[in-house]
Amino acid sequence: MTxxxxxxxxxxxxxxxxxxxxxxxxxxxxRGEIVALVGPSGCGKSTLLRAIVGTHPPxxxxxxxxxxxxxxxxAVSGPGRDRGMVYQHYALFxxxxxxxxxxxxxxxDQTGIAFRFFRYRRWRQLxxxxxxxxxxxLETLKLADAGHLxxxxxxxxxxxRVAIAQALIMKPxxxxxxxxFGALDEATREELQRMLLNLYAGNSAAxxxxxxxxxxxxxxTHELNEAIYVGDRIVALSQYWDWQGExxxxxxxxxxxxxxxxxxxRPDDERDYKAFLQQRKSIRGVAFEAHPIQDRHENVRFWxxxxxxxxxxxxx
Numbered sequence: 001m002t003x004x005x006x007x008x009x010x011x012x013x014x015x016x017x018x019x020x021x022x023x024x025x026x027x028x029x030x031r032g033e034i035v036a037l038v039g040p041s042g043c044g045k046s047t048l049l050r051a052i053v054g055t056h057p058p059x060x061x062x063x064x065x066x067x068x069x070x071x072x073x074x075a076v077s078g079p080g081r082d083r084g085m086v087y088q089h090y091a092l093f094x095x096x097x098x099x100x101x102x103x104x105x106x107x108x109d110q111t112g113i114a115f116r117f118f119r120y121r122r123w124r125q126l127x128x129x130x131x132x133x134x135x136x137x138l139e140t141l142k143l144a145d146a147g148h149l150x151x152x153x154x155x156x157x158x159x160x161r162v163a164i165a166q167a168l169i170m171k172p173x174x175x176x177x178x179x180x181f182g183a184l185d186e187a188t189r190e191e192l193q194r195m196l197l198n199l200y201a202g203n204s205a206a207x208x209x210x211x212x213x214x215x216x217x218x219x220x221t222h223e224l225n226e227a228i229y230v231g232d233r234i235v236a237l238s239q240y241w242d243w244q245g246e247x248x249x250x251x252x253x254x255x256x257x258x259x260x261x262x263x264x265x266r267p268d269d270e271r272d273y274k275a276f277l278q279q280r281k282s283i284r285g286v287a288f289e290a291h292p293i294q295d296r297h298e299n300v301r302f303w304x305x306x307x308x309x310x311x312x313x314x315x316x
Contacts (some may be wrong), residue, residue, distance in 0.1 A: 003030040003306070004069040006216045007052065007175050012061035013253065014047055020253035021047050023243075027256065029174065032203040032213025032314035034196060036231030036262070040065070040288050042236045043254040045220045049178055052218070053085055054078040066283045067173045069212055077313065081109065084167030088179040090159055092151045092166075098158075101135035101149035102165045103127075109170070137165040140202075141195055155229065160284070161195065168215070173230035177219040181226070189226070190271075196230045197267040204264075204313045213314055222281055228262050228276045232313050233302060235259045238286035241296040257294070259288045259302040264312040 005028050012025040021044040029035050039045050048054040052063050054076045063076040065083065074082075092101050107130055115122075138147050141161045151159055160180060167175055181189040196217065203213035221227050227234050236258035243252055263275065285300050306315060 002296075004066070004212075005029065005073075006066050007218070008064045009048070009052070009279060010062050010064065012051060012058045012063065013252065014044070014051065014056075014058045014060070014186070020251060022051075022058070022237075023253035023255045025237075025256060027259075029216060029218060030315065031066075031216050032200075032207055032282055033233060034200050034215075034217045034219065035217060035230050037226035037232045037235050038120070038222070038224060038227050038283065038287065039237035039254065040239070041222075042108045043239050043287075045237060048237070049085075049176055049218075049220055051206065052076065052174075053083055054080060065173050070144050078082060080175040081170050084170060084172035084175045086160075086163050086167050086175070086177050086180050088182045090163035092152050092159055092162060097148050097150055098138060098143060098154065098165075099134040100170050102137060102152070103130040104197055105166060105170050106130045106133065108131055133169055136163065137169055138162075140198075142198075155188065156184050157192055160184065160192060162193075171214075174216045174218060177217060179220055179222065182222070193226060194267045197265060197269075200225045200230075200232070200264070200265060200313060207316075212281055224280045225271075225273065225276055227283075228279055229265060229271060231262050232264050232311070232315055233260070234262050234279070234283060236283055238287040240287070240290055242294055245295075249288045255296055256300055257296050259300040260281055261305045261311050261315065262303060 007029040009027040012022060014022040025048060027313050037045055047056065051058045053214060064073040065076060067082050093104065096104065110126060134202050135147055138144055141164065143158060143161050146154060146158055148286045154162070181192050184192065199215045203215055219230065235256060236255045237254045239254040241255060241257050262279065286294065305311065
């Protein structure tokens, strides 16, 4: 099975002054994956995300993006529409409805003030197209009946779905989610996790039909159960690894210490936390224990597992 890469971090390292944050991050993400990125506080998860977004280029190394399976890889040199970003604290326009909030991205991307003023008839046609695209996305995200609501009329979970739709309507090569459900209550969080599994089910169906999976997602989360439940792969960064054994006189920063496949769940599957237990225990021992003496490559086996046929969903 051929897997197409959508994102590659190649030898990415970063420091803030004298403080080393990231060291030698190598990561390739396959089109259609939901990759969960975890790690202890201060390990540089958000720093890596900002390097991918392009707002804070890494001090060393490079990030590459492939917009489609036939496109050439492009080095990230700044923010771009090929990467969508959703933070924990969403920012919707309070004076726009849900569908108008989602449609504003294409409007700003495809038209200017002069176009909307002097070519009003053409603008009205485009506006209808943008709103129809917004309605289709809201339906995909189970918000078909909420398109007319303003942000203050929606729950926190609904507003977060609208923020995700805002990013997806621009058809990014990869969607980046930074602790997107952290401020939500448990029931709402579980509902949005199932939403991600619905997107993944669509990816798997597209892959099985020989089509390009539409959604590739990298989600940063501090909740290991969430990571295992929504991701088909878990990547853990950690500053706790045997850097002295590799000859470094000082800690060079966090690096990838865990990269393995995770079970794929359907949206209607019950959460079997016993099934999470072994992988959760392994991740905690490798990435979160403060003083392990370990080879950082020991649990970086994702590509070996793929070659051995252990992948599920889009990884099959």
